[in-house]
Amino acid sequence: MTYASIVGENEKPLKQSRSAAKQARRKQLIDATISSISKHGISGTTMATVTDIARLSIGLVNFHFKSKEALLEETLKTLAQEHREQWRKSLRNSGLAPEEKLRAIVQAQFHPQICSRKKLAVWFSFFGEAAYRGSYRKIVTDIDRERWDVSGELCRQIINEGDYENVEADYVAKSLEGLFDGFWLNILMYPGKFTRTDALDQVHNFMALTFPRHFKHPKTSDRT
Amino acid sequence: MTYASIVGENEKPLKQSRSAAKQARRKQLIDATISSISKHGISGTTMATVTDIARLSIGLVNFHFKSKEALLEETLKTLAQEHREQWRKSLRNSGLAPEEKLRAIVQAQFHPQICSRKKLAVWFSFFGEAAYRGSYRKIVTDIDRERWDVSGELCRQIINEGDYENVEADYVAKSLEGLFDGFWLNILMYPGKFTRTDALDQVHNFMALTFPRHFKHPKTSDRT
DNA sequence: ACAAATTGATTGAATACTCATTCAATATTT
DNA sequence: AAATATTGAATGAGTATTCAATCAATTTGT
Numbered sequence: 001m002t003y004a005s006i007v008g009e010n011e012k013p014l015k016q017s018r019s020a021a022k023q024a025r026r027k028q029l030i031d032a033t034i035s036s037i038s039k040h041g042i043s044g045t046t047m048a049t050v051t052d053i054a055r056l057s058i059g060l061v062n063f064h065f066k067s068k069e070a071l072l073e074e075t076l077k078t079l080a081q082e083h084r085e086q087w088r089k090s091l092r093n094s095g096l097a098p099e100e101k102l103r104a105i106v107q108a109q110f111h112p113q114i115c116s117r118k119k120l121a122v123w124f125s126f127f128g129e130a131a132y133r134g135s136y137r138k139i140v141t142d143i144d145r146e147r148w149d150v151s152g153e154l155c156r157q158i159i160n161e162g163d164y165e166n167v168e169a170d171y172v173a174k175s176l177e178g179l180f181d182g183f184w185l186n187i188l189m190y191p192g193k194f195t196r197t198d199a200l201d202q203v204h205n206f207m208a209l210t211f212p213r214h215f216k217h218p219k220t221s222d223r224t
Numbered sequence: 225m226t227y228a229s230i231v232g233e234n235e236k237p238l239k240q241s242r243s244a245a246k247q248a249r250r251k252q253l254i255d256a257t258i259s260s261i262s263k264h265g266i267s268g269t270t271m272a273t274v275t276d277i278a279r280l281s282i283g284l285v286n287f288h289f290k291s292k293e294a295l296l297e298e299t300l301k302t303l304a305q306e307h308r309e310q311w312r313k314s315l316r317n318s319g320l321a322p323e324e325k326l327r328a329i330v331q332a333q334f335h336p337q338i339c340s341r342k343k344l345a346v347w348f349s350f351f352g353e354a355a356y357r358g359s360y361r362k363i364v365t366d367i368d369r370e371r372w373d374v375s376g377e378l379c380r381q382i383i384n385e386g387d388y389e390n391v392e393a394d395y396v397a398k399s400l401e402g403l404f405d406g407f408w409l410n411i412l413m414y415p416g417k418f419t420r421t422d423a424l425d426q427v428h429n430f431m432a433l434t435f436p437r438h439f440k441h442p443k444t445s446d447r448t
Numbered sequence: 449a450c451a452a453a454t455t456g457a458t459t460g461a462a463t464a465c466t467c468a469t470t471c472a473a474t475a476t477t478t
Numbered sequence: 479a480a481a482t483a484t485t486g487a488a489t490g491a492g493t494a495t496t497c498a499a500t501c502a503a504t505t506t507g508t
Contacts, residue, residue: 018477018482025483041353043267047468057485062469121355128352129265131345131412141413166441174410174418175426179399182406186398188355189365194398202399209433217390242456242503249457271494281459286495 026064026074028054033075038121042072042129073135076126079119080143086114087147098157099214105151106203109180110196120188148173162213172210179203250288250298252278257299262345266296266353300350300360303343304367310338311371322381323438329375330427333404334420344412372397386437396434403427 032054036045047058047068065071090104108114130136148170155169183199200218207215256278260269271282271292289295314328332338354360372394379393407423424442431439 021483039356041356043265043353044356046466048466058468058487059470059485060483063483068468117355124348124355125352127409127413128349129267131341131348132263132265132268137413144413171426171429174422175403175430178403178406178410178423178426180406181409182402182404185351185405185409186402189351189361189368198398199402202395202402205395206399206430206433209430245457270492272492282494283459283496284457287457292494 022064025056025060027078029056029061029064029071030075030078032056033071034079034118034122037075037125038118041121042125045072073139075122076136076139079122079126080139083114084143084146086111091150098154098161099211102151102154102158102207103204103215105147105154106176106200106207109203110183110199112196115184115187115196115199117188117191120184124185124188144177148177151176158211158214162211164211164213167210175206175210176203179206246288249280249284251302253280253285253288253295254299254302256280257295258303258342258346261299261349262342265345266349269296297359297363299346300363303346303350304363307338308367308370310335315374322378322385323435326375326378326382326431327428327439329371329378330400330424330431333427334407334423336420339408339411339420339423341412341415344408348409348412368401372401375400382435382438386435388435388437391434399430399434400427403430 029050032050033045035053036049040049047061050071051058051061061068061071065074087105087108090108091101096104126136126140130140151173152169155167155172158164159167159169179202183194183202186194187196187199204215204218208217253274256274257269259277260273264273271285274295275282275285285292285295289298311329311332314332315325320328350360350364354364375397376393379391379396382388383391383393403426407418407426410418411420411423428439428442432441
């Protein structure tokens, strides 16, 4: 197998072709790892399941990643990065009001690209290992922390704007985090019975209860 | 090793000693499995890690359980049963009002015996495998279902009693489930930073938002 | 009451298989 | 020609299951 087969036959060799090819190969392996984990779990994911999916040789994994463990960590980082990019790009429109931005964060959390069954399965595989693997825990909590900070700041703005009393921004942001995680799990455990739409409704219901001057309850007819 | 060493030297042999001993041995193995999973995760749990902790021989596991997989399933069932017993016993006092019963269910969810770091680690290890193992998923969703039904019924009573409009019992019960799962994960991921007390506060805050005539907001001073 | 027979519990080495890593040989690109 | 990418068999370690041998408890027979 040649790097030409991954770069594409129509692309001209560039100065960075070797480097680009190396990145593409790494991504290919990481994508295969995600597929493997979603299909077999972490415990059932071996170098063989990954390379079978990627259609590459066993040795190539160790050429690109120091060890299986390194591959797994890089896979989690990739997931986390993708997730982070999703909600951050929702905030780039500086014309949005705080509640619109907060709504965008919620939307991103349950975006089909992020909140797919495959991705959720991988996320929870890593959560399942996180209790005794500090490295996974750190990767996860770092991205949680950033989103929580941003959400908290947005809540502060909403609270100021709406003169809400007895509402603490950080507290609300923490509730949101709990709801995000809990509904991710419910979507995973109840395929077809608890959907992304259900989760969005629930979160928006919570927002409406908390900030009634900024968020409306989801319409009853929207619920399934 | 004899059954006398597990039954205790002071206990007289009873007609069911063999049967009781067999159950005690099974429990010993299951407890060791819980310890092993919490320490090594499911992927790192082998027959050796389990028997090392239990101080029993490798062969004994297969004497009592058909396979490693059977041991794992039985372990999950044991966890589930323990959890179920916790919240059900909270409801045995028939003198409680519906909101007191609902509060008891919430308390049970974060009871130290149930919501210990060790137990949570095991729960999430199984959740991590649940996406591709229908058997684990079924065990979990069965006990979820029961609790959701009871919570839903209690919410209905509260709604009727308090004349709450635009509040759907099943909807609220589903939010509660999400919060339970989400805060379990947060407790696991943020040891010492997000505690059972924090989780209880958050859930009670949600209850107060939803049923303001039955639940009060946790006092600000109670928050850490 | 006691000994012998039967039943059940326990052990861990043997077995066959699986797995992650290594690296010499080969292929490809510059 | 030199540098880099790729391959997969070899290697040594790890794993779940099996089962003959041994030990312990209970039942049966005298």
